[in-house]
Amino acid sequence: MAGPLAGIKIVDLSQIVSGPMATALLADQGAEVIKVESPGGDPVRTLGPRKGDRSAMFIAVNRGKQGLAIDLKTRGGRTILERLVLWADVLVENFRPGTMERLGFGAERCAELNPQLIFASITGFGPDGPYRNIRVYDPVVQAVSGIAATQVDAKGQPSLVRTLVADKVTALTAAQAITAALFHRERTGEAQRIDVAMLDAALAFNWPEGMYNHSFVEPAAPFPEYGALGRLWQAADGQVAIGMMQDVEFIALARALGREDLAADTRLHTVGGRLQYRDDWAPAFTSEIAARTMDELMEGFISEGAVGGRVNDSANVADDPQVMFNEIVVEIDHGAAGAVRAARPAARFGVTPALAGGAAPALGEHGRAVLAGLGFSAAEIAGFAGEGALVG
Structure with missing residues (x-):
């Protein structure tokens, strides 16, 4: 056709x-x-x-x-x-x-x-x-x-x-x-x-994100540069990327990492709260991610609907399960x-x-x-x- x-x-x-x-x-x-x-x-x-x-x-x-x-x-x-x-x-x-x-x-x-x-x-x-x-x-x-x-x-x-x-x-x-x-x-x-x-x-x-601190003609309160908000996290056998822009995503991620205590912590149920109390959750996330393989992490991300993905080498991108499924x-x-x-x-x-x-x-x-x-x-x-x- x-x-x-x-x-x-x-x-x-x-x-x-x-x-x-x-x-x-x-x-x-x-x-x-x-x-x-x-x-x-x-x-x-x-x-x-x-x-x-x-x-x-x-x-x-x-x-x-x-x-x-x-x-x-x-x-x-x-x-x-x-x-x-x-x-x-x-x-x-x-x-x-x-x-x-x-x-x-x-x-x-x-x-x-x-x-x-x-x-x-x-x-x-x-x-x-x-x-x-x-x-x-x-x-x-x-x-x-x-x-x-x-x-x-x-x-x-x-x-x-x-x-x-x-x-x-x-x-x-x-x-x-x-x-x-x-x-x-x-x-x-x-x-x-x-x-x-x-x-x-x-x-x-x-x-949209690279220039958002320069968009309002009349000055607005500055926000952290978008690039500073993201990083890769070390797993046991590689790296993963995660995300938690929305509150439900933070809760899902905490559950995927087996941290029901952090998922239930209402102080962390807003972006502002997660920024204010970063020392209460970020080190725990770092440790939990480092203790798991990428396959184990992906299993958790999938089961909880969390935002996350493995960092693929260029040579193995084509072998990623979703890349293969999408043909x-x-x-x-x-x-x-x-x-x-x-x-x-x-x-x-x-x-x-x-x-x-x-x-x-x-x-x-x-x-x-x-x-x-x-x-x-x-x-x-x-x-x-x-x-x-x-x-x-």
């Missing part, structure tokens, strides 16, 4: 993570995505463990796409891109501001070629402003957006989230914005340009590279299921087939290859 975005055609000119991950999500939901690369290929092809010209990271954010490699500095390359713009419902790019205009394919020109085109532009800091010419990667956005400031180390110094959190939340933001623009076009017939700055996406993502990790056949593990689409659709896309393309793998589908003749395709406009 076709996915919810079946029939939507996307030209993906983006590279690295933010744009490619956004279009991979849309491909999982049924869109037809053509990934357009330069002759040198997306830099992520060589980042991390790889087989051939496809790294694990590249595969994760480019699965289910057709691969086309063209040189946009050639007349033939520009001719091909023009045909792609005419074919597409959506164009996605994450070049530095002004690059698409210099190539002759800015939003206005693309709208002239195809008035129904959704033009989605992803930038680091935005298309204009004092930082527009700065090259941007995820750590820079974490720093400027305040995310790093919420990740203080033992010395109280800001540090980085050790994943591409800014890139990935930008991808999610862009994918949602594209589907919203498609929905608007469906209702009104009106296409539009979308601009998503990584800075904007990261700051909005960090705001989150799937395998995708990549031919000579063998099977590659991936996370299936997170959203489950009852009528139009989203499925993990097929293999990520080798550089230019589908070039001739894509061009034939766009209506170019065999002679024209040979000419593009001969002049270096078509690679692969």
